[in-house]
Structure formats: C-alpha cells, structure tokens
Amino acid sequence: DAGITQSPRHKVTETGTPVTLRCHQTENHRYMYWYRQDPGHGLRLIHYSYGVKDTDKGEVSDGYSVSRSKTEDFLLTLESATSSQTSVYFCAISESREETQYFGPGTRLLVL
Amino acid sequence: AQKVTQAQTEISVVEKEDVTLDCVYETRDTTYYLFWYKQPPSGELVFLIRRNSFDEQNEISGRYSWNFQKSTSSFNFTITASQVVDSAVYFCALSEAGAAGNKLTFGGGTRVLVKP
Numbered sequence: 001d002a003g004i005t006q007s008p009r010h011k012v013t014e015t016g017t018p019v020t021l022r023c024h025q026t027e028n029h030r031y032m033y034w035y036r037q038d039p040g041h042g043l044r045l046i047h048y049s050y051g052v053k054d055t056d057k058g059e060v061s062d063g064y065s066v067s068r069s070k071t072e073d074f075l076l077t078l079e080s081a082t083s084s085q086t087s088v089y090f091c092a093i094s095e096s097r098e099e100t101q102y103f104g105p106g107t108r109l110l111v112l
Numbered sequence: 113a114q115k116v117t118q119a120q121t122e123i124s125v126v127e128k129e130d131v132t133l134d135c136v137y138e139t140r141d142t143t144y145y146l147f148w149y150k151q152p153p154s155g156e157l158v159f160l161i162r163r164n165s166f167d168e169q170n171e172i173s174g175r176y177s178w179n180f181q182k183s184t185s186s187f188n189f190t191i192t193a194s195q196v197v198d199s200a201v202y203f204c205a206l207s208e209a210g211a212a213g214n215k216l217t218f219g220g221g222t223r224v225l226v227k228p
Contacts, residue, residue, distance in 0.1 A: 033215075042116075042203055042218030043157075058215060090157060092216075100147070101216060103157035 003027050004104035006091050012110045019078040021107050023091030025071075032074040033092040033101060034058075034066060036085075043090060049074055050097070081111045114139045116206050118219035125194050126227050133189040133222045135204030141165075146180065146187045147205040147216065157203075163187065194226045 003026035013019050023032060031050055035043040035058075045058030047066040055066050063085060065077045078085055088108050092101040115138040125131045137146065148160040161171065163180050171178045175192045191198050204219045 035216075040220055042205075042220050043216070044218070045215050048215065088155070098145070100159055100162050102159060103149075105156050 004091060004093055004102065006089075006104040006107045008107060009105065010108045012112065013081050014112050015082055016080050019081050019109065019111075021076045021089055021091075021109070023074045023076070023104055025074075025093045027093060027095070028071060029093040029095045030071075031094040031097065031101075032068065033094075034064075034074070034076045035090045035092065036060065036087040037090060037106075038087050046076065046089075081109075083111050085109065086111045114141075114144075114206050114208055114217045116204050116217050116219035118204055118222050120222045121220070122223040122225065124225045124227065127195060128193050131191050131194050131198075131224060131226075133191075133202050133204075133224070135187045135189065135219060137185050137187065137204070137206045139185075139206060139208055141208040143208070145207045147207070148178065148187075148189050149203045149205065150200045151203065151221070152200040160189075160202075191224070194224075196226050196228055199224060199226045 005024045007022045033048040034046040037043045044060045046060055046064050047058055049055045049068040052068055067075045088106050090106045091104040094101045117136045119134055123131055144165045146163045150158040150160055161178055168180050177190045179188045201221045201223045203221045205216045207216050
C-alpha cells in the first residue's frame with residue numbers, strides 16, 4: 001500500500017471557523033490531489049498539485065485553498081467552513097500524470 | 113466534458129452468485145484511462161484495475177473480471193462466485209490523458225451487498 005496518511009481523521013468544527021487538513025506521503029510522488037466524497041456524487045476533485053508550490057483548481061474548488069511547500073505534504077484549507085463542506089475528504093497521490101492515483105484513508109469533517 | 117455513469121445504485125445478491133456492475137463513460141479524447149476502485153465499509157478506497165483506451169483486452173484477476181468495449185463506451189466489472197467480503201461500494205472512474213494532472217472523474221458508485 002502507498003504510504004499516505006491524513007490528519008486529522010475526524011473533525012467537528014463550527015461554521016465560520018478555519019480548518020486545515022493535512023495529507024502526508026512517503027512515496028516521493030510528484031502529484032497530489034484532494035477530493036471530497038458526498039452521497040450520490042462519487043468523488044469530486046477540489047484541487048491538485050503537480051509539484052512543490054504548483055497547484056491548480058478542480059471542479060469544486062470554491063471555498064478551498066491548498067498549499068504544498070514540501071513534496072511530502074499537501075494541505076487543504078477551508079478559510080471559513082460552511083455546513084455544505086461537511087464531507088469526507090480524500091487525498092490521493094500519483095507518480096506521474098498518467099499513473100494510477102492511490103488514496104489516503106480519508107478525513108471525515110462535520111461542520112455544525 | 114468527461115462523464116461516468118453507474119446506473120445501478122445498489123445490487124443485492126446471495127453468496128456464490130455472480131454480479132456484474134455496469135459503467136458507461138463519455139469522453140472526447142481518444143487517449144484515456146479507466147479505473148475501478150473498491151470502498152469497503154471501513155471507508156478506504158482500494159485500487160482494483162486500470163486500463164488504457166488502446167487496450168481492449170478483457171482481464172481476469174481471481175474472481176474479478178473486466179469487460180472493456182469501446183464501441184459501447186462501457187467498462188463493466190463482474191464478480192464471480194461472490195463472497196460476503198465483496199460487500200462494498202464500487203466506483204468506476206475515467207481520466208483523460210490530455211488533462212493536466214490526470215484528473216479522475218468518478219461515477220456515483222454501486223453498492224454491492226452480498227448476503228450469506
């Protein structure tokens with residue numbers, strides 16, 4: 001299994017507070033991704049990174065920002081959490097653009 | 113834009129029955145990749161298979177088999193002689209080779225419940 005961890009694994013927060021989720025990999029893969037999973041929608045891409053300090057938006061990026069200062073870490077920030085951001089968040093990594101994406105264990109976020 | 117449709121939201125079978133999960137995709141690219149992932153009740157996403165658009169050979173891995181047909185834009189997945197451990201949500205996904213970052217588009221998933 002790919003070495004991917006996510007922290008925290010569970011979080012409850014209140015509307016309007018900032019939240020940061022962390023994805024850490026030990027595989028030295030260039031590409032990292034953040035997805036959210038909601039019932040009936042499968043997984044949808046929020047943001048992705050193709051290298052240190054290189055990031056781009058996915059299909060559901062509004063309300064989210066990301067940063068990647070080191071190869072192994074990819075942070076997802078909700079600047080001001082809303083109830084619509086209650087979801088399960090998955091990080092994924094891939095060695096190159098064409099290679100398979102492997103997923104972390106997920107973070108369950110509840111925004112009250 | 114690319115799209116993946118998994119029309120079956122839930123399938124219930126009795127152990128040892130075969131079950132086939134349908135996946136239909138839409139893309140304008142000629143080069144693309146198709147995937148299946150398994151999400152067991154524990155929640156993690158497990159990679160099962162990856163096929164590129166130039167390889168239409170069917171594949172078998174143990175009790176799992178995949179049927180890729182470009183003519184019908186389908187990539188169906190069959191579990192033979194199902195077991196209780198096969199109970200999970202299965203996702204089909206598509207990525208286009210030309211897309212930056214090889215972004216995956218997922219179907220809505222099919223929940224498989226295997227009863228003893």
